[in-house]
Every structure is written in structure tokens, then in C-alpha cells.
Amino acid sequence: MKLSNSQLKFIKSLHLRKFRQKYHNFIVEGTKIAQEVLSGNELEVEGIYALPEWVDANSGILVGRNDALTVIAPEELKKISLLSTPNQVLLVVKEPSIQFDANAVGQGLSLYLEDIRDPGNLGTILRIADWFGIPWVFCSPESVELFNPKVIQASMGAFLRVKCMPIEFSELRQALPDLAVYGTVLDGAPVFEADLEERAVIVIGNESRGISDTLQPFLNHRISIPKGKTGGAESLNAAVAAGIICAVFRDFTGG
Template sequence: MEELTNRIRKLVASLDDPRVRDAEGLFAAEGTKCVLDTAGAFDCRWIFATAAWLEAHGHAIDGSADVTAVKRADLERMSHLSTPPQVIAVYERPVYDITPADIAGHLVIALDRVQDPGNLGTVMRVADWFGIDTILCSHDTVDCFNPKVVQATMGAISRVKAVYVDLPEFLAQCGQPVYGTFLDGDDIYGSPLGDSGIIVMGNEGRGISDAVARYVDRRLYIPSFPVSRPTSESLNVGMATAITVAEFRRRQLS
């Protein structure tokens, strides 16, 4: 059991900064559900928890983890949440490599410049629900190990890999169908959809960039209902991803 020093306390508190996460190769998970869902998926550096939490849940933690009982005040100083949790885990940040051959024959989501942590967390949950284990992210998409993203995935980060790539270059080499959602696309419900390929979802306000759009060979559109009725300008990227992936999976079940 490692003593909670002031240096460690400050380090954990600073993991909301992507520069610190990159330099230290660490990220944090907070709260009972998030920690228990991720505890076996990543190499654990530290777990800090109240004595009451350890009494209730300590049996579910891998015995190799360095577990330290701390006061609520310590957790408050380290937490990134508005309501501090009873437990914080600090994990080694994994490094993922991927090639087009690795995803051949699979359905994959690609995110182009998605900036909101909640949206990335939601997309990872959607991928997890529909059996997609890989998400390609452009380098300017929000970091999946941002504490807000980790929290929003509700444990999906332990099963879904977000891999950061030069997205235009990867799509140019993928050799698979590339789908994308556009306001001028073809109605998704009447368009041919395959069992595999890459589904590209774009930035919250600007959509798919021109550099990525040039590699999209099947442009899709999610129509509102009824078509003539005034409605919202667009769908949230998390909602749009869920609808799009659900239609792909529905075709497979049919």
C-alpha cells in the first residue's frame, strides 16, 4: 500500500490535463460503477478509496492493485467530478496500434473532429451495445481518456478501443466501403448497407471535413418524420450514431 503523498495527490488531480496524461501515461476513473467496470481491463497504478468503500467493494478489486484507504477530503482534492466519489482508480494508459487489415470484414465507427467529451462517451456506449469494438478517431477528436469521456462511457471504455489515426490516410488505404452521414445523402432506410465497413460521423457543428468526405463513397441521410414537418436542424452526433448503427445491425438480423 503506497502512502498518498502530496505529489501523488497533485498528479491525480492534474489528469484532466491531456498534456499530463500524455507525459505520465496515466488516466483516472472515478466512482463505484466506473472503477468496478474498468478494474480488470487496464493495468492499475493506484486505487484510492474510503475505508467504507473498501469494506463494501474491496473484494471485487484485483489483489495486485495498489489500494490505499484515504479520507473523503483527499478524494475531493483529486476528483474531477462536481460530487466527489468514494473511489478513484488510476490506470496505465494503453497504446493502441491498428492497420486497415485489422478491421477487414468488421463494422467500425470513425469520428472526425468530434469535440464534446459526452458525445464521445455516448458513441463508445453505442458501439459497445451494438458489438463494435473499435472506433477510429481523427487526431483532433477529444481524447478518450479525458475524465469526462471515461465517466460518460459507463464502462464501455473497457471493451471498446478508440484508436487515433490520420483519418483521411487510413480511409484511403482501408479497402472497405466508407459510409458517412450528410444532409444531402441518400435516405438510410432505402440505401444498401453492408455487413462491414466504416461509418464516419462528423463534428458537432461542421459535420464531416472535406479531407475525410472525399473518401466517403456512400453518403447517407437520416430523414425526419414526417418529411414535411418543421423539426430540429440536426441530430446530436451520439443520437445520429445510434440510429445509423442500429439500422446496419437491423439489416444483418433481417
């Protein structure tokens, strides 16, 4: 019922990016996501730290997982949890290795996120991709790390289904030279009137400065979200903009 010092030290180290990258492990918290992870085969679960009542209520998905399971008391869970509100289970999961597949990417719609810094935004964008059935989300190497616990939390399980990987845009472009590249810019053509293609990559720029000058030349199509006539805001939140663009693409291409 109590964690050993080495368990405690190891799990807490995963709160930091440095150690996530060293051990290739990350933390998944919360009843619903834990159930989803344990019911599927997408991820390798190395540790399950759960309260007795959670273990009792979830015996079905714990079959064959005794080696990974540690039943702990609430005060122990609190020590390793990153959530402020009480919680019943924490998983230590192995980072999946995602193989870039140019052929698969070239067949549909994907997103490229340039320097998205806010973990909530990245998680929310993964959830958007999951909703609209967009299988690949690429990030610039300077974007927030996918396995940041706040990204995982905000994605609401989307990280299980959407393939997310860091890659330089130039590398993506080289692998897929014919893919149409759309970018959301303030002076672009209104997305509702634009000609949208089924096989494309949509670039979402950084929260404060939008799409960089380095990436701008790669855009084949500059699109925008039309502002209301009396609208005042300077911009929309990056995840909201991504959601609107993806919704219009999906409507236009019928995907």
C-alpha cells in the same frame, strides 16, 4: 488516510491533458466503473484511492492490489475528484496501447469520428459502439482526447471493450482500400432505404460543420436520417445521429 503532497500533485496533474499525455495515465472514477476495471484484466491499475467503506465492501476485487491501494478520507477524495457529487473511489490507470489491426477492422463495422469535440458525445458514441458490438472507433487527431475524464464517464465502461484510437482518415483508407465508406450528410439517401454492407466504416462528422470537404471525397455512400415532414431542427446531435445509423446498420446486416 491522508494523501502525500506528491500523490496529490500527481493525481491532480492528470486532470489536464498535458500531464495525461506525459505520464500515459488517466483517471477513472465511480464505484461501478472501478469495480469493472478491477475485475477485468484489460487495464493496468497503478493507483486505487478509496474510502474505507468502499474497501470493505470490495475486498474480493482488491486481493493482491495492496501496493496500489491508498485508503483515504472523503475530504481527501474530494481534492482529487473531478465529480461534483460525492464518490467513493478513484483509480489511476495506465493508458492501454492499442495496435491497429487492419485485418480485424476489415471484417466488420467500425466508426470514424471526424473532429468530435464534445467529450460527452465521444463517450456516448463509445457506449453506442459497445451496445451494437462495433469493436473499433477511430477518431481524427483533432477529436477530443479519449482519456478526458468526461469521455470516460460518459462511456459508462465502454472504453474497456471498444478499441478507440486516433488516426488520420487517409491512413485508415490506405490500410483498407476496399472497405465501404458511409457518411451521414444532410442530402444523403435515407438510411432506411440504403444498401448497407456488413464490412464498412461509418464516418460521423464534427458537431457544427459535419463531414469536412477533405473527407467528403472518400465517401462511397452518402446517407441521411430522414427528417419528419413537419420537422424544424437543422440537425441532430452527433451521438444521436451515430446511434440511429448504427441501429439501422445492425438491423439491416443482422450483426
